[in-house]
Amino acid sequence: MAWGLPKLPGLSFSDPTKSRHHLRGSLRFHHGHRFPDTRVTAPGGEPTDVDSNAFALPDDSVNYDPSLTYGRVKQPALPQVIPRWVHYDQRCLNFTAFMKQPVFDSPDEAYRVRVVNIIYFLEDDTMTVMEPHVHNSGLWQGRMVKRDKIPKNDLGESWHWKDLDNGKDICIFGKVFHTVSCDLYTKVS
Numbered sequence: 001m002a003w004g005l006p007k008l009p010g011l012s013f014s015d016p017t018k019s020r021h022h023l024r025g026s027l028r029f030h031h032g033h034r035f036p037d038t039r040v041t042a043p044g045g046e047p048t049d050v051d052s053n054a055f056a057l058p059d060d061s062v063n064y065d066p067s068l069t070y071g072r073v074k075q076p077a078l079p080q081v082i083p084r085w086v087h088y089d090q091r092c093l094n095f096t097a098f099m100k101q102p103v104f105d106s107p108d109e110a111y112r113v114r115v116v117n118i119i120y121f122l123e124d125d126t127m128t129v130m131e132p133h134v135h136n137s138g139l140w141q142g143r144m145v146k147r148d149k150i151p152k153n154d155l156g157e158s159w160h161w162k163d164l165d166n167g168k169d170i171c172i173f174g175k176v177f178h179t180v181s182c183d184l185y186t187k188v189s
Contacts, residue, residue, distance in 0.1 A: 044059060076101060088122035093161055094187040097177040116144060120161055127159055129172060145172055
């Protein structure tokens with residue numbers, strides 16, 4: 001290269017002895033792993049002059065502020081508060097219970113045992129009582145108590161899931177239901 005002449009457009013000097021004009025990669029392999037290559041060479045593996053090295057070396061980390069390039073570091077988002085009615089949507093506690101229904105007109109039996117399902121909905125603390133359909137029984141079956149907040153006592157307190165458990169007597173509108181078992185989700189919860 002001619003050192004005395006300036007580099008002006010249209011005035012280029014090429015070395016006819018150079019045959020490799022490719023740019024080196026910025027990574028090197030050592031023991032099968034890639035590492036950044038800090039060696040500075042010109043295209044083709046030629047050594048560079050002093051003026052080129054000043055621009056090729058990495059900047060001093062004290063003077064360099066990465067937030068100017070990449071933006072400010074974002075603070076972690078606050079944990080989202082999921083409303084109770086969304087968190088417990090379509091989740092319910094299912095208890096199997098029975099009630100003793102008095103029979104007045106029969107000399108053979110004093111009461112009849114009726115099996116029911118007590119379903120407690122976690123999303124809004126409501127309950128329903130349903131009797132499973134028994135084919136050809138001759139009894140009214142289906143929903144015994146519609147879904148609503150069921151009062152627990154005369155003070156106006158409602159039944160809560162903490163009040164329900166296996167082996168408890170639950171009085172709903174004057175009828176006493178004795179819980180016998182529950183499903184797997186209810187046991188785990």
